[in-house]
């Protein structure tokens with residue numbers, strides 16, 4: 001057991017026995033850990049163990065068992081995200097994806113900063129669909145998936161109307177489309193934008209604006225990438241997909 005102070009974000013909490021809770025926190029300085037909160041409803045910790053809460057936690061960390069929250073300060077929540085079903089469902093998906101992408105107890109301060117920054121931008125009102133696409137894209141390498149959206153996988157030329165091949169796991173230029181008869185037939189703007197997103201700086205995000213049909217194309221392609229190369233199905237993602245279908249039904253006819 002050791003005492004540590006670190007920023008952390010609550011990924012989820014779940015019931016344990018009667019009124020105790022298990023709380024998964026992604027901490028900046030000790031990685032992801034499971035914390036035990038006894039008698040949660042009566043505990044002063046009740047308000048800081050809700051998902052999407054960021055705080056400085058003073059913790060007792062155990063490498064073999066459960067860890068404990070001793071105290072906390074500088075609590076921050078995301079009221080705008082939490083007040084909107086759509087942005088909340090996307091933010092919840094980002095938390096679940098983060099949980100799936102790295103192992104417990106493994107330090108990843110870069111991912112911690114990236115997650116918090118992405119949520120900050122969502123809270124500011126930036127497009128949650130675009131932020132989620134960028135997050136998914138940049139998270140691929142945590143799943144061991146390295147895809148190059150910059151150059152043809154065969155001849156390495158750049159700046160062409162590329163398509164994507166799942167079989168080759170890379171781009172094909174028009175001269176090499178025939179290398180894969182089952183190529184994706186993408187709008188060339190899809191790989192172009194993903195290439196931009198791979199190196200995007202947060203300052204640039206405020207100027208990105210994409211039309212609905214372009215976002216839809218990126219979404220379909222990202223889902224195909226996750227299905228094929230990552231192979232996880234998260235409940236929170238299924239919820240977004242269902243929500244989108246409902247959104248379509250609710251929309252007035254154009």
Ligand SMILES: [Zn+2]
Nearest residue numbers: 152155173176
């Ligand atoms: Zn080529």
